[in-house]
Amino acid sequence: xxxxxxxxxxxxxxxxxxxxxxxxxxxxxxxxxxxxxxxxxxxxxxxxxxxxxxxxxxxxxxxxxxxxxxxxxxxxxxxxxxxxxxxxxxxxxxxxxxxxxxxxxxxxxxxxxxxxxxxxxxxxxxxxxxxxxxxxxxxxxxxxxxxxxxxxxxxxxxxxxxxxxxxxxxxxxxxxxxxxxxxxxxxxxxxxxxxxxxxxxxxxxxxxxxxxxxxxxxxxxxxxxxxxxxxxxxxxxxxxxxxxxxxxxxxxxxxxxxxxxxxxxxxxxxxxxxxxxxxxxxxxxxxxxxxxxxxxxxxxxxxxxxxxxxxxxxxxxxxxxxxxxxxxxxxxxxxxxxxxxxxxxxxxxxxxxxxxxxxxxx
Amino acid sequence: xxxxxxxxxxxxxxxxxxxxxxxxxxxxxxxxxxxxxxxxxxxxxxxxxxxxxxxxxxxxxxxxxxxxxxxxxxxxxxxxxxxxxxxxxxxxxxxxxxxxxxxxxxxxxxxxxxxxxxxxxxxxxxxxxxxxxxxxxxxxxxxxxxxxxxxx
Numbered sequence: 414x415x416x417x418x419x420x421x422x423x424x425x426x427x428x429x430x431x432x433x434x435x436x437x438x439x440x441x442x443x444x445x446x447x448x449x450x451x452x453x454x455x456x457x458x459x460x461x462x463x464x465x466x467x468x469x470x471x472x473x474x475x476x477x478x479x480x481x482x483x484x485x486x487x488x489x490x491x492x493x494x495x496x497x498x499x500x501x502x503x504x505x506x507x508x509x510x511x512x513x514x515x516x517x518x519x520x521x522x523x524x525x526x527x528x529x530x531x532x533x534x535x536x537x538x539x540x541x542x543x544x545x546x547x548x549x550x551x552x553x554x555x556x557x558x559x560x561x562x563x564x565x566x567x568x569x570x571x572x573x574x575x576x577x578x579x580x581x582x583x584x585x586x587x588x589x590x591x592x593x594x595x596x597x598x599x600x601x602x603x604x605x606x607x608x609x610x611x612x613x614x615x616x617x618x619x620x621x622x623x624x625x626x627x628x629x630x631x632x633x634x635x636x637x638x639x640x641x642x643x644x645x646x647x648x649x650x651x652x653x654x655x656x657x658x659x660x661x662x663x664x665x666x667x668x669x670x671x672x673x674x675x676x677x678x679x680x681x682x683x684x685x686x687x688x689x690x691x692x693x694x695x696x697x698x699x700x701x702x703x704x705x706x707x708x709x710x711x712x713x714x715x716x717x718x719x720x721x722x723x724x725x726x727x728x729x730x731x732x733x734x735x736x737x738x739x740x741x742x743x744x745x746x747x748x749x750x751x752x753x754x755x756x757x758x759x760x761x762x763x764x765x766x767x768x769x770x771x772x773x774x775x
Numbered sequence: 776x777x778x779x780x781x782x783x784x785x786x787x788x789x790x791x792x793x794x795x796x797x798x799x800x801x802x803x804x805x806x807x808x809x810x811x812x813x814x815x816x817x818x819x820x821x822x823x824x825x826x827x828x829x830x831x832x833x834x835x836x837x838x839x840x841x842x843x844x845x846x847x848x849x850x851x852x853x854x855x856x857x858x859x860x861x862x863x864x865x866x867x868x869x870x871x872x873x874x875x876x877x878x879x880x881x882x883x884x885x886x887x888x889x890x891x892x893x894x895x896x897x898x899x900x901x902x903x904x905x906x907x908x909x910x911x912x913x914x915x916x917x918x919x920x921x922x923x924x925x926x927x
Binding site: 559 | 869
């Protein structure tokens with residue numbers, strides 16, 4: 414007999430509750446608790462950071478305070494993200510025996526109904542292992558997994574809209590130039606249902622479509638809208654208190670993320686190198702081991718004046734290896750008759766490779 | 776014993792369900808992730824340890840592990856008091872449990888609190904190998920170790 418799955422449908426809850434609800438159902442799970450899907454959205458925007466991130470290092474707290482954006486730490490990994498009612502979060506809280514054992518298969522299983530929903534809407538979404546969803550090379554939402562008590566938890570979202578401008582504002586970045594690059598990269602490599610369709614699809618219709626796809630994935634499981642139990646609600650209140658405590662929010666971050674992950678294949682990194690003729694700063698966007706975009710600045714002298722732009726242009730698309738970079742830079746030096754006292758092609762190569770090496774392995 | 780790429784040292788003791796190995800040093804137990812556990816978890820991104828001196832009930836987390844794709848507990852195989860953590864080792868190289876799970880990649884040292892009542896599920900030697908062979912087949916896991924290191 415096909416199983417029953419409980420649905421908790423909670424549109425328009427507080428930002429805090431939109432995070433604590435799945436932790437509460439997870440930690441309150443008992444052997445007889447039904448597998449549960451929570452569809453939830455917040456009634457106001459907020460910032461959510463990954464379990465091991467350092468809030469003060471990752472988030473522009475002044476900006477958040479000025480714009481009344483609360484910041485919460487989730488017990489799921491990954492990076493800081495700006496969230497609002499433009500996303501309908503799809504949270505699964507399941508018994509481990511009812512999900513595939515391997516994480517890779519579990520993500521594929523969890524993501525498939527989201528992909529199928531998008532496709533039925535006419536959006537050519539694809540599962541991008543291990544845990545991304547892409548549309549023609551752009552990400553339309555990521556996912557995460559965690560174990561909370563006996564519960565296996567999977568989280569993701571149906572992405573109606575995403576405010577890329579505010580997302581770029583809430584991150585703490587080393588320079589405004591980097592912030593511009595973050596926004597450019599989000600524009601280039603993230604998408605939404607609204608962008609893909611040219612309009613925002615009806616929320617209730619998308620929700621129903623998604624639940625049909627989930628039911629089919631579980632062999633025709635019945636998905637029954639239900640309520641949460643007093644024990645789950647009590648757990649939520651306990652977690653509300655923890656999630657708003659300074660001790661939880663300001664705990665020292667252990668996650669070292671020198672690179673900003675835009676999606677599974679795209680990273681944004683900033684690095685510097687002190688050459689004899691001045692400091693070279695590099696912001697590089699790396700895509701599958703290649704230089705997708707690069708911005709070079711600093712207090713060095715480089716002539717002719719247009720040569721920096723020409724150098725940047727010549728590096729786009731090439732493999733991010735020292736030999737390839739140096740050869741390309743030397744070629745540009747020769748072609749443009751570049752003069753740069755105290756700064757050599759090897760120095761530029763080192764500066765760019767410092768950025769490349771900062772990319773954290775996925 | 777290597778089975779489907781997974782190393783199962785027979786001299787260690789295991790909580791197979793929780794994927795924890797145990798090595799006894801007098802009345803202290805050294806605990807770590809098994810090869811199966813580190814493979815399923817994937818490359819570790821960060822670990823937060825419960826503090827030394829903390830008493831942890833059986834099944835509750837001694838540490839929380841974050842990998843590129845998952846966050847979860849490193850569970851206590853029996854109720855215990857934490858006497859040391861390998862925080863320093865992981866600060867130097869966060870992939871220690873991925874590269875050397877049974878040696879340098881140990882996670883915590885503990886003193887068991889209710890040993891007599893809570894050690895019945897632990898196995899060692901040929902029994903441990905047999906149980907792990909079943910588990911590895913059931914999970915369809917093939918173990919592998921990270922070869923790269925993280926530089927500070």
